[in-house]
Amino acid sequence: MIVLTQSFFMNLAAQERHELKVPDIEGYKTLKCDFHIHTVFSDGLVWPSVRVGEAYLEGLDAIAITDHIEYRPHKKDIDAKLGRSFEIAEQATKEADVLVIRGSEITRSMPPGHFNAIFLANNDSLDKKDWRDAFKAAKAQNAFIFWNHPGWASQQPDSTKWWPEHTELYNAGCMNGIEVANGKEYYPEALQWALDKKLTMLGNSDIHVPINNEYDFAKGEHRTMTFVFAKERSIEGIRDALLNRRTVVYAGNKIIGERKYLKALFENAIEVTNVVKSGKNIKITFKNKSDLTFELLKTEHNPDVVYFRDYTIKPNTTETVTVKLENGTKEGNVNFEITNLVVEPNHGLSYTYKVMAK
Amino acid sequence: MIVLTQSFFMNLAAQERHELKVPDIEGYKTLKCDFHIHTVFSDGLVWPSVRVGEAYLEGLDAIAITDHIEYRPHKKDIDAKLGRSFEIAEQATKEADVLVIRGSEITRSMPPGHFNAIFLANNDSLDKKDWRDAFKAAKAQNAFIFWNHPGWASQQPDSTKWWPEHTELYNAGCMNGIEVANGKEYYPEALQWALDKKLTMLGNSDIHVPINNEYDFAKGEHRTMTFVFAKERSIEGIRDALLNRRTVVYAGNKIIGERKYLKALFENAIEVTNVVKSGKNIKITFKNKSDLTFELLKTEHNPDVVYFRDYTIKPNTTETVTVKLENGTKEGNVNFEITNLVVEPNHGLSYTYKVMAK
Amino acid sequence: MIVLTQSFFMNLAAQERHELKVPDIEGYKTLKCDFHIHTVFSDGLVWPSVRVGEAYLEGLDAIAITDHIEYRPHKKDIDAKLGRSFEIAEQATKEADVLVIRGSEITRSMPPGHFNAIFLANNDSLDKKDWRDAFKAAKAQNAFIFWNHPGWASQQPDSTKWWPEHTELYNAGCMNGIEVANGKEYYPEALQWALDKKLTMLGNSDIHVPINNEYDFAKGEHRTMTFVFAKERSIEGIRDALLNRRTVVYAGNKIIGERKYLKALFENAIEVTNVVKSGKNIKITFKNKSDLTFELLKTEHNPDVVYFRDYTIKPNTTETVTVKLENGTKEGNVNFEITNLVVEPNHGLSYTYKVMAK
Amino acid sequence: MIVLTQSFFMNLAAQERHELKVPDIEGYKTLKCDFHIHTVFSDGLVWPSVRVGEAYLEGLDAIAITDHIEYRPHKKDIDAKLGRSFEIAEQATKEADVLVIRGSEITRSMPPGHFNAIFLANNDSLDKKDWRDAFKAAKAQNAFIFWNHPGWASQQPDSTKWWPEHTELYNAGCMNGIEVANGKEYYPEALQWALDKKLTMLGNSDIHVPINNEYDFAKGEHRTMTFVFAKERSIEGIRDALLNRRTVVYAGNKIIGERKYLKALFENAIEVTNVVKSGKNIKITFKNKSDLTFELLKTEHNPDVVYFRDYTIKPNTTETVTVKLENGTKEGNVNFEITNLVVEPNHGLSYTYKVMAK
Incomplete structure (x- = not known):
């Protein structure tokens, strides 16, 4: 049969949405967000509209599309400018109520490793030879920048270390947050750093494959995500919450974050x-x-x-x-x-x- | 994280394969096959390697990649020659034991509608203005050609009709088989035609989305597929079986086919x-x-x-x-x-x- | 550990209730009911309180406990008066909001076969040698009486027959309803009789084993049940609805009943x-x-x-x-x-x- | 319908058995056993045959029926001698290949708390006023005796303590083993005692309700059980293994036991x-x-x-x-x-x- 691009949502329509029930807290709506997601436009394995459909079915409020800048193994076949995956995903929101945020993954060896910059207006300016220039370009756009998977074994084989370059980025205002959990991994060191250095805590899926190949929803699993306490359900509302560190991380059966937010969640649940x-x-x-x-x-x-x-x-x-x-x-x-x-x-x-x- | 193209299989490795148990019958191995599959290279929504991974996890022996020739809505972003999706899928078989067959979907309005040509050596020769020329080109390659979803409501709104053009194709040896089931649809008229005209019966998924979005495996569902009774587990073995009409169709809880094969399946089960x-x-x-x-x-x-x-x-x-x-x-x-x-x-x-x- | 009788409900508490969503219709609440249930007090295999817990977890509003009068294979070990299982089940409703109705199954060879009498005040008066006397005793109590599994193969091996004895019972006002479905069986003949003779249609589980051994809830299955359109959620409300034939039967994916009720359900869903x-x-x-x-x-x-x-x-x-x-x-x-x-x-x-x- | 006592197994037959795959180790078969189980004959909620059916479907090799001696809340309705539940369960093994062991739970306040005595020839001799006499009677029968749920909050509210009475029992040869896990609880103190005092480690379900109400098999859960390394699959083989401490405990995703057995399991898996x-x-x-x-x-x-x-x-x-x-x-x-x-x-x-x- 012929299936139009938007047709993912025909199938979507016929699937039951899981409304993930997490209580709001005093003064804020609790939004369920995933700020680290890949598509075929870098090294992911699905078309960008699929990411919107998956998020909708799982009850998420917002996602960021964050394809790698420096790593695009499908480039031979997919010839598109940076940020194209965001545009396609945004089109798909016409048929599924999910907020989509434009982002990029700055993908460097350690140090400083991988970082996401989100709320970008344009992705191209981050495509620089020197990593310092990429961060400057992101900051120039007022992006929200966070360190991804700080304990990833491929870059930190034996322990989760904070390098001098991280201090440099932090002091330059180029590190607003940090992933305390990424996919099925949790980094206790990152939690401590977030507490000590007032970094926003994030938990994201970093999903590359179709989401059902990584999480078994029939067994009650959920993707790793960030609960964002926002004044309103909008991209602006999310940005405000992230800048003010109103987040907690939901990974496996753990909820990780500041005392006051976890207490409020418990009391409202x-x-x-x-x-x-x-x-x-x-x-x-x-x-x-x-x-x-x-x-x-x-x-x-x-x-x-x-x-x-x-x-x-x-x-x-x-x-x-x-x-x-x-x-x-x-x-x-x-x-x-x-x-x-x-x-x-x-x-x-x-x-x-x-x-x-x- | 960075995920290499083959990495779909890292995830694959960590998932349990479902060995679909269907008995062999006297003299033949029963192979589980799906001969109608799409990827991002036409209007599907996943990268070709995903199709190999899905097939492996579901216990299939073989798939055909059959992207549309005439309908490629992602063309603006994906600039590749016809058959490129087959090449990528075939690469992926290094890490998952699935046979992959090169195919194309000839995608025309009714009549004659859509047909798959499989066991192609090359896809380009089928890209013709006139549909008769496309079929000729397929036949010239000794392709196995079958009519897809003959009762698809978009092309046959009120009943499943056999048009004069189908007689023409049939007489010219350009119709070797017919889909008796496609996805969740079953076409009783097609079954009768297959019996009367000695056409090979096929059942295929025609999958466009990630397979988990269409079938709920946790509820015991399976994709629509064809059981092929082959002398050996090889592409040549499958071709021989198809040409000699040694197939039955497995769709929902129905198994559809010739008396002798269904009897043998029952007695061996x-x-x-x-x-x-x-x-x-x-x-x-x-x-x-x-x-x-x-x-x-x-x-x-x-x-x-x-x-x-x-x-x-x-x-x-x-x-x-x-x-x-x-x-x-x-x-x-x-x-x-x-x-x-x-x-x-x-x-x-x-x-x-x-x-x-x- | 020591578990008090009511402790079934400690476990109950820790399990998620499935709220079965079926719309109300104009003027009536739609109650989900199962009027045919066994316990260890006849030939069932669970304690009566379990039946209340199961019904609660599945979102039912009401059940009838209908142990056999004439068939009590556990009698050697369980020495209790008729109706004792109802008393225990009723106690259990203190901890789970389910209405429990007192019933008995009159258990005779064919004709007339098995019948349930529900809304009894006392069970003992139905324990008679002659089946006609048992029915008279039930009617004397204003019981609602219905024919169980009229097409049960053990009593009707080749076809579902209406015997002269059924005419006799019907004419005597001793047959108010009929099971159109029992467990996984559906009896089209019974549907026709219900329409022709103005019998109330019932669908019940007739469950003997723990309910999870017969229905696979993880696969979306549900027990066979009766939707009752009641003026109020009470035993009296149910009795009124049954006497006025305001029911439809929910068995597998079929909903069976009068046109006006099915239309109303569809339009409200x-x-x-x-x-x-x-x-x-x-x-x-x-x-x-x-x-x-x-x-x-x-x-x-x-x-x-x-x-x-x-x-x-x-x-x-x-x-x-x-x-x-x-x-x-x-x-x-x-x-x-x-x-x-x-x-x-x-x-x-x-x-x-x-x-x-x- | 009428369901004969053995009919639980008609339903059983129609359900798929889960063959729990655990490797054998050098010289021994690995038997999956649950030595702590209740029925309606004490404070459980199912008929004894159900326990055999459940064990069969979950792939267990052996169970012990261990109804309480001193606590029988259904006594008003169920008037049977001690051990009657074992007899009924044993009958049921004609239709399901499960070994059933005769046991009793000595049910006392702390100290010494609850103990199981299994491999009994007769249950009545354990029904004594003084708990010391009950243990003596068990020992006189060469029973295998173990301390149940040593950290049960109802008897050990704040910590898991070893009382002088336990030393007394241990010295008298009346404590051969100890539950390191019971249901969803795990007792690290008991593990240490087992190592120090050479007690056999046991993990049991202590199931009272229908098993599906406590474990969600669709989510991959399993009942808490003991892996027994036996020279042969027989009650005698199990007794020999228990007396020689050839066991490990399988509770949640933990496997608890002696180094040599866990190493062998890993290497054979x-x-x-x-x-x-x-x-x-x-x-x-x-x-x-x-x-x-x-x-x-x-x-x-x-x-x-x-x-x-x-x-x-x-x-x-x-x-x-x-x-x-x-x-x-x-x-x-x-x-x-x-x-x-x-x-x-x-x-x-x-x-x-x-x-x-x-």
Whole structure:
């Protein structure tokens, strides 16, 4: 049959969209974004419109198309100017409500390695011999620039190192953010650097193949992505949020980011729907209104406040937990760490829920 | 990250191959083939190597790359000669054991509509203004030529018609086969024509998008394909089988084809592993060693032979059926139709299993 | 560990409920019900509370517990009065919002075969030697009585027959309804009888094993059930609906019932969200807001109104269909049959959608 | 319909068995076993035959039925002697090839908590008022006795403690093994005790509900189980292996046990199928022939031997890894920890693979 370019969306139409449920937080909409994506125009393996369709079906709000500048192995067959993949993807948004951001991947050996520049107006000015010139050109466009996969084994074989060149870029305002997770990899060193140096945290798929070949959605997997807390659902809203470091990273079952955002996500995801007190028992029923999982581990606490040792709250469930106040205790604190809400390397978010006897 | 062209197969390596279990039949290997496939080089949406990877993961033996000659909407960006997609796909077979056949889709308005020519040596000679010349050029190369999706609504809006031009092509030896199924569509008229005119029956995916966007493998779906009964697993073996009409079509849960092949498939898929007779009861235990489903419906029979009214044999299961011989009957026939083994429009394969009392 | 009886619901809590989306229709709530269910108290294999948990997780509103009166193979170990399984199931509803109806299965050889009596106040009075007395006792309680699996091969080996005893029961007001589908079986004869004799149509699971052993929910399967159009979500509301034949049957991808109800379901499931006219083309975008599938097949029509030949509308999708008005036609009818909305044996619902040029 | 007790297996027959692929090791068959299972005869929620069917479908070799002695909440309705559930389950093995072991759960408050005694000849003698008498009775029967869920929060609210009573039992030969994992919980303290005190390590499901309500097989989950290295596939073979501590525990993606067994499993699961050397590059292709996952993490190594930082080997895949020998190195060691092969708390199996240049 003949299939028009836009026809990817005919198929799209016939597929069920997965609305990824992540709560908004006070004052901001939570947008689901992937800022690192390839197509056949560099070394990816799908046409740019496919990326829009995939994002739509997975419930994403925005993607950046970031084909390599310096690495285009299909060049013999595909003769197009830089940024052409963005144009095709943007056309496709007529049929699927996804925001598409123009980007490029500056692709250099280490140091400084690979960086994405997004919110570009034009891609060509970044095509320079010297990498310093490429960064200058990106900065001249007010691009948002971030370090990709800082712990990629091909460039950092034994450990994730910060090189002098990164200090140089950072000081020059050419490093606004850093990938704390890329695809199935998570870089704890990058998390620490983001905290220390006030870099925006990003998590992206860096997808090259058709997305279904890397993530098994039937098993509940999701692509690595960034939750962006934006004042509005627009490209401008995303840029503002990135510049102000209002992001957290969603990779596997981990959500990685600043304490205040993770706390807000948790509190907006979980609603206590009922508390029943009888004698020393307090039965707390709550609902997880989100598609997120939370893994709780008991921390230091008054031994007369008796409760679970560890507890997993699955997505979209209603559960009941019993707390006992022993030896005449009248009130107490249920203290726990949410181990998969990562606030620094190897540390989950600490949380306290107060209980009181009748 | 940088991903080399062959890297699709790095991902491939990390995915589990589904070995599609279909029995061989007497004297022939059963090869699973898809002879109608598109890439970005015409109006498909993936790079050719992806098609090899998909086929490998689904357990196929062979595919034909059949980009349109006359319809290339990506031409502005992809400037390559006809057949380039085949070359790239063939390169990819170094890393995945799939046979790739060079083909082209002759893409004309109705009549005569769309046809595939496969086993080409060169694609360029088919690029002619007049469709008759394109067919002549294909025949001159000894191509195997078949009519695609004869009931496609865009060209045959109300019914599936055979036009005088098809008679012309058929008489000129330019129609060796016909698609009895294309994607999720099945054309009963085409089945009847194949039987009457001795055309090779084909079932193909005609895939344009990434295959996972059209088939939900987690739900047990499979792409539409052709089972080819070949003397050897080679391109030459396939060509010989196609020319001698040794094929059946596997589309949804239907297997469509000539009686003798469907009977052989059934008998090689099902093994009776145990028969226990006690009094008038005969308990027959059998194993379905294949990934195929068989749907049985009782047909005319001696009322003293009592058995199921309908019965579904699921893939890879061991089941037991009880037959009763009433009123002193000593032997009898269990007669049924296998409704999803389609031997002509609306008719499944008739089958008889003889039973005898102790 | 020690698990309290109610603990099934601790596990329940940790599982995601599937909210089965079926639209309400004018004046009625659509309740999803299963009126034929077994437990260990007859020949089922699970404790009664499990049935409540399963129903809850699958999004059902109501179930009837209908253990056999005359067939209790676990009697040696389970020594309980009739109706005890209902009591245990009802207890379980404290932790899962499912309505549970008291029933019994009158279990006799053919004729008259098996019948369910539901909305009983007491089960014991149905335990009679003579089957006529059992029916009388059920009727004396104002039970709703229906014929189960009328085409069950064990009792009707070759065809689905209506026996004189059924006429007797029917005339005596002891047959209010009939199972048109039971488990994976559908009985076209029963559909015809229901239409002719004004019997309430029912579809039930007749489940004996754990429900996951019979239905593969990961593959999108659902148990056979009855959609009940009730004035309120209560046992009384269900009884009123059953007595007034406000039901349709949901079995596999078929929805079986009276024309008016199937039409209302279709019209409330599908919302036309956009119509774009340009020249002779009319592009109609619509949304299937339900978990139901609809299979459309073109029927007789003006050949100048050009549209699809067949078309499947999948659950929860937004799709666009193009209709062309050729040869200056200004308006026309898009006529089709919805083949899986079965209004009589082998006939789907006929439907017409009017279109007009700009 | 009427379903005979054995009919669970009619349904069973129609379901595909999952053959769990775990390699045998030198001299032993690897049997997949679950030694802790409940039915309606204590506080479980399914009939005993269901447990045999579930085990069969999941590819298990053996199960123990271990209903509680002291806790039987269904006693009002189910009036049967202890061990009756074992008898029913054993009957069911006529239709499904699973070994069933007679057991009981001694169910006491802490200390000493809950213990299973398996390979019993009779269950009644364990029904004693004083827990010490129950253990004596089990030992008198030569039962294999193990401590269940030693870290169960209900009995050990804040930490997993070894009580003096456990020393007493251990010294008296009344503690042969210990659950290192129970259901979804893993107890690192128990692993350490097993290593120090030469206790047999066990991992069991302790399943009460239908198994599908606790494990999502469609997502690749499996029940917690014990791999038993037996000289033969028989109850006697299992008893011999348990007494000689030839077991490892399979819980989630962890395999927990003694170094020698985990090493043997790894080496029998992974086959190196090809090694290609070119210049300083060594490409190693290997096949994971099992259903197990292995998670590799680089450990201390010669920096001139360059390879992955971490690497996940998925089940049933063929993968290629490249090792580079830099700076003229001629041979070296690829050192890594297999983090999910747990040999002591927080330590995976260390492994070295030697490579040599051409």
